[in-house]
Amino acid sequence: MxxxxxxxxxxxxxxxxxxxxxxxxxxxxxxxxxxxxxxxxxxxxxxxxxxxxxxxxxxxxxxxxxxxxxxxxxxxxxxxxxxxxxxxxxxxxTYRPQHPARNIDADILRDVSIALTRQQAVDIRYTAMKGKPEERLISPQTLVFAAGRWHIRAWCFMRSEYRDFVLTRITDAEIDDLKSCHDLPIDHHWQEQVDIILAPDPRLDALRQQLIADEYAMIQGRLTLSVKRAMVTYQLHEMGISFPYTALSEIEQQLVIVNKSDVEAWCF
The missing domain is CATH 1.10.10 (Arc Repressor Mutant, subunit A)
Known part of the structure; x- marks a missing residue:
C-alpha cells in the first residue's frame, strides 16, 4: 500500500x-x-x-x-x-553566502500576480536604469527569477513588444479592468530556444581544461544548454560568463561560448 x-x-x-x-x-x-x-x-x-x-x-x-x-x-x-x-x-x-533580499512592494506584487493569473493589464510606474520614471501599461505573462532578482515578463503596450520589468523598479501599480489582454502577439523570444554551446577556456592548460570539462560533465569538451531566447543574457550571468568578453583571465572566465554568432543576437 x-x-x-x-x-x-x-x-x-x-x-x-x-x-x-x-x-x-x-x-x-x-x-x-x-x-x-x-x-x-x-x-x-x-x-x-x-x-x-x-x-x-x-x-x-x-x-x-x-x-x-x-x-x-x-x-x-x-x-x-x-x-x-x-x-x-x-x-x-552547510554555508551559503547571503543574498540580500530585494525590496519588493507587497501590494505591487499582489496586483501584478492577480493580473497575471486573470490575464489582465496593469498600469505601472517604472524606472529603468537608463531612463526616467515612466507610466507603462503592461500585460504580465510570467514571473522570472534570474540574476538574483525577480522580473516580470510582460507585453508593453507603449513599446508594442514583450519586455522584462524588474519588480523592485515598479513604484506604483493598479489593475486596469478595461484594457483587453486577449489576442496579444506570440512571445517568440520566450517560446523559442537557442543552443548555447560552451567549452573550457582554451587559454587554460590541458589539465585545467579537463577539470572544467569533468565539472560540467561535458561530452567531447562541449556543454550544450537549450535556453529561451529571452533568457540568454540571464543564463550567461548565472554562470559567470561575460559576453562580449571582458578582460578576465582564463582562471576567472573558465568557460567560453563556442557558437558566438548564434548567441550574440540575444544578448543585451
Whole structure:
C-alpha cells in the first residue's frame, strides 16, 4: 500500500538522511517534524515495516545497509545539496553566502500576480536604469527569477513588444479592468530556444581544461544548454560568463561560448 502524503514526507527525510549520512537519529527525526520522540519512533517503525532491508540497528543507533534501496529519493547529489540548503536542522554543516533580499512592494506584487493569473493589464510606474520614471501599461505573462532578482515578463503596450520589468523598479501599480489582454502577439523570444554551446577556456592548460570539462560533465569538451531566447543574457550571468568578453583571465572566465554568432543576437 502506498504511503499517504505525510508518510511520504517522513519517508523522504528518512531516506535522505539514511542514504547520504548513513546514520539516522530518532531525536533528529522527531525534532524535524516537531513530534514527540515516541511519535518519531513510530514513524521510523512504519518505514522499516515497508522497507525492512534498508537499516540495521547497532546498540541504540540505526545505520543504513550497504545495499540501501531508495524509494522516495533519486540519489541525485543536486537533490541532496539543495535539500541541505533548505533544511535548518543541518545548517551547522552547510554555508551559503547571503543574498540580500530585494525590496519588493507587497501590494505591487499582489496586483501584478492577480493580473497575471486573470490575464489582465496593469498600469505601472517604472524606472529603468537608463531612463526616467515612466507610466507603462503592461500585460504580465510570467514571473522570472534570474540574476538574483525577480522580473516580470510582460507585453508593453507603449513599446508594442514583450519586455522584462524588474519588480523592485515598479513604484506604483493598479489593475486596469478595461484594457483587453486577449489576442496579444506570440512571445517568440520566450517560446523559442537557442543552443548555447560552451567549452573550457582554451587559454587554460590541458589539465585545467579537463577539470572544467569533468565539472560540467561535458561530452567531447562541449556543454550544450537549450535556453529561451529571452533568457540568454540571464543564463550567461548565472554562470559567470561575460559576453562580449571582458578582460578576465582564463582562471576567472573558465568557460567560453563556442557558437558566438548564434548567441550574440540575444544578448543585451
Amino acid at each position: 502506498a504511503p499517504h502524503k505525510h508518510q511520504e514526507k517522513h519517508f523522504f527525510y528518512i531516506e535522505m538522511v539514511g542514504y547520504w549520512q548513513v546514520h539516522l537519529a530518532i531525536n533528529e527525526l522527531s525534532d524535524t517534524f516537531a513530534v514527540s520522540r515516541q511519535r518519531g519512533s513510530e514513524i521510523f517503525k512504519h518505514y522499516r515495516e515497508a522497507h525492512p532491508d534498508n537499516f540495521y540497528q547497532a546498540g541504540n543507533r540505526w545505520f543504513a545497509n550497504s545495499e540501501f534501496s531508495c524509494h522516495y529519493i533519486n540519489k541525485s547529489p543536486h537533490q541532496y545539496l539543495n535539500w541541505l540548503l533548505g533544511n535548518t536542522a543541518f545548517s551547522a554543516n
